[in-house]
Amino acid sequence: MDIKDLAIFKTVASFGNITKAAEHLNYAQSNVTARINQLEHELEVDLFVRNSRGVVLTNSFVDGPIKNNELVHEICIDDELVLITGQQLPDPRKLELICKNDLIVVSQKCIYKRKFEQWVQFENIQLPRSIQVGTWDGIFASVELGLGFSITIRSLAEKYSKSNSFFIYELPKAYNQNPLVFLRRKDRIMTKIMIMWCVILHQAARLIFAVMLR
Structure with missing residues (x-):
């Protein structure tokens, strides 16, 4: 394994697009594709899911339990991710419609946001605009007012549902796990x-x- 291959992998993962990564690295696109394919062959695992918009990381590089005989993993906390909306928004099971609304997040680097975006990209749907509120109190209040939707853990959503009016929806199993x-x-x-x-x-x-x- 060459350190340059890892650098190429990191760049492709950051851009979510091989063409843009090649332009950034000043490499030919075919060279970047070949290096990624070589890395996948050496590791014997698919690193990206390809679609018409670019590439999305597979579960091999998504936060969660790691299957490795040399490592022991212990789950400290395990809670389910859910999607919450106010009464004014469309049914989130129609993903393309819900993504026309704003995604309200506590941070632009939030892992919940990243999980949701992986699902959206896999479905080849345009990512929603994200708005940072900064506190969960503010997020749940904004959702209740119909200013957008959000992603959070079920236990937190159920806690706030006692004082706020919003709907709670399950995410697909491939994207609803969030163990620490x-x-x-x-x-x-x-x-x-x-x-x-x-x-x-x-x-x-x-x-x-x-x-x-x-």
Whole structure:
């Protein structure tokens, strides 16, 4: 595996388009395609899903549990992603219609936003405009007013549904998983310090999650 291949992969993933990545790298498009194909062959896994708009990362590079015999993964928190809309918006099961509205997010780098965009790109639909609100209180209030829709975890949506009026819809199984995973090497001896560190990480994750649901 060549480090240049990884750099090409990173650029293609960032642009979501081989042509644009080739222009950015000042490479021929055929060269970029060949290097990606070579990398996929070496790793024995598909790295991208190709469609008419470009490429989308496969689950091989999506956050979540990693299948590797040399690693042990422990799920700290596991919650389902859902889509929420106000009464004024169309049925989100008609994805093309819902994407004509604004996606309201807590951050432009939010993992929930990225998961939803992967689904939209796979369906070859134009991405919705995203608006950053910054707080969940603001997001749920905006959704209730019909200013757009949002993606969040089910437990948080159900908490806010007690005081806000909006609809909760399931996402396809391929895009609704959002586990927080702790990874460690299987061959490493678990010392007392490492065990304590793992316990602290688990407790911290659950504490942060509990604060979100207050």
